[in-house]
Amino acid sequence: MGSRLSTRLMNICISCLCKVQKLEKAEAIIVDGIRLGVIPDVVTYNTLIAACGRLVCMDAAYAVLHRMKEAGISPNVFTYNSLLAGATRHCQISLSLDLFEEMLQMGISPNVWSYNMLMHCFFRLGKPDEAYRVFRDIILNNISPCPTTFNIMMNGLCKNGYADNALMLFRTLERHGCKPELVTYNILINGLCKAGRLKAARRILRQLGESGCVPNAITYTTVMKCCFRSGNFEEGINIFTEMKRKGFAFDAFSYCTVTGALVKTGRLEKANECMEQMVENGIVLDIVSYNNLINLYFREGKLEAAYKLLDEIEGEGLECDKYTHTILIDGLCKAGNIEGALQHLQYMNSMGFDSNLVAYNSLIDRMCKSGLIDQALRIFDLMDLKDSFTYSSLVHNLCKAGRFRCASKLLLSCIRNGMKILKSSQRAVIQGLRNSGFRRDAGKLLTKIRVAKI
Structure with a gap:
């Protein structure tokens, strides 16, 4: 009875250490226990196998299984389920199937959790047909799901x-x-x-x-x-x-989601109330929350308040992400400060952010609306990454400026690159060419668009 209680106490200690990711100390307890005459059981090794599969790798989990067998302890279905859980976590379907085969060869019958993990692994790998076959095997083997x-x-x-x-x-x-x-x-x-x-x-x-x-x-x-x-x-x-x-x-994410929707629909007062309620409820602001507030202040024209938030972000030990900088660039553009937006874009690039497509799109659109189309075209040429919004915005603004031939070249380039462009922009270019007396060019453009699509 004393030995059983000692083994149980050892298993509790190992489980606690595994939960706090102290695997080396868990291993040391097993060694010390054996030296003191406390013999590990199948639960001891199962706990360690599960932790190794979750925190280290499957090789480490297999090494524990090998030591378990050397100690003369036979693995059970829970042992293999722990191994299956690790294989599923790493999406190793071939290993999962091998484990199933190994279980059957040892005379261990898989239970519903064994099948659950195999099915989950197939789904994670995008193989729903194989996953369904596993589900069918559960029914055929008279295992209750x-x-x-x-x-x-x-x-x-x-x-x-x-x-x-x-x-x-x-x-x-x-x-x-x-x-x-x-x-x-x-x-x-x-x-x-x-x-x-x-x-x-x-x-x-x-x-x-x-x-x-x-x-x-x-x-x-x-x-x-x-x-x-x-x-x-x-x-x-x-x-x-x-x-x-x-x-x-509510959590911060819920409040930010609603605030963003209210800002998009122009209900700035309601958006303010939502953010105030979030603060009153004691929710700590994260960078997403701050981004929402900065965007809200820019929409309301409170530029100074928006910039004060940047100091607050730094004071809280947070770091601005690419969305923070994009919101700032967009806000500067909407405030008519194109020069400031350009400078901040250069600063953003110098910080090594991997993607600032939204910032570029906002800048190009605002420059076009301010009559700086040639500068917008130069920035467009410098962009490594462009999307359909980039093309649609520029084509639309070129048409508004009466530069239909330039717009037609850009439109064709977009379609040839496999991107979709708004049909309204396409119609604006073709109609603009016709109204400007370039009917032949409009016809050629239509033909080229059809060929590019094919």
Whole structure:
């Protein structure tokens, strides 16, 4: 009895050390325990294998398995599940299959968690057909699937572009009397939102309310983000109001998401109230929150307040990211300070930020609107990376300035590079050429556009 209690105490100590990532000390406890006559058991080695697979690598986990066998301790299904978890974490599907084969050869029957991890690994690698075969094997082997099994299936189907199949599986479970958990609803709502199925997501949200399960902040935030992403700002703000009414706690991300949507719709006063409420609720501002505030102040024309926030960011020990600098450049452009925006862009480049496409796009658009089209074209030529917005903005502004031939060359270059450009911009160029008396050039451009698209 004393030995069993000692082994149990040793296992508790090892588990605690593994949780705080002190694997060397955990190994030392095993050595000291053996020297004192406390014999490790299968739980001891399973704990260490799981920690090595999670924190170090699979080779280290296998080394522990080898030592376990040398000590005369037979591995069990939990041993191999720990190894499978490590292989899944590193997306090593061939190793996972080898582990399955090894289990069967040793006479160890895989349980539902063994299959769950293998299925999850296939989904992570983008192989939904193989994952479904694993799910089918669970049923054929008379193993009862657990709620996690269905959650893995639905999550994997959604992430691999099969949201409709996930919804069908959800309905099948309902017909068979399985009561979905809240996490299941959240997975499905998130998958439908990302697939652009906002109406279906809202139906599942209503059904969740009727089922007796109480939606949590994650549920509402998921639908709210989808509304904002798809341009349904009013609906997203209504969900935010509903969350407040029901007393849900918000994190900084939720507040920033709503503030950004309010700023985009021009409701600056409401956006201010939202940020003030965030501070009143004791949420510590991170760099995303500061970026939202800076953008808000620039929209309101409070340039001094925006620059004071930069000192505050530094005082809090935070570092400005590329979005901070992009917001500053955009704000300077909108304030008409093109020279200041150019200087800040140069400073941003000197800081080594990998991408400042949005900053360049904002600068080009504002320069064109200020009549500095030639300077905008020179900056355009210097850009390494361009997107469809860059071309569309420049083509549109060239048309407004009556420079249709230059716009037609730029338009054709964009289409040949495989980018999409707004049809309104294409029509503006062709119509502009015709109205300016260049009907033949307009016809040639139309032909070249068709050929480029083919």
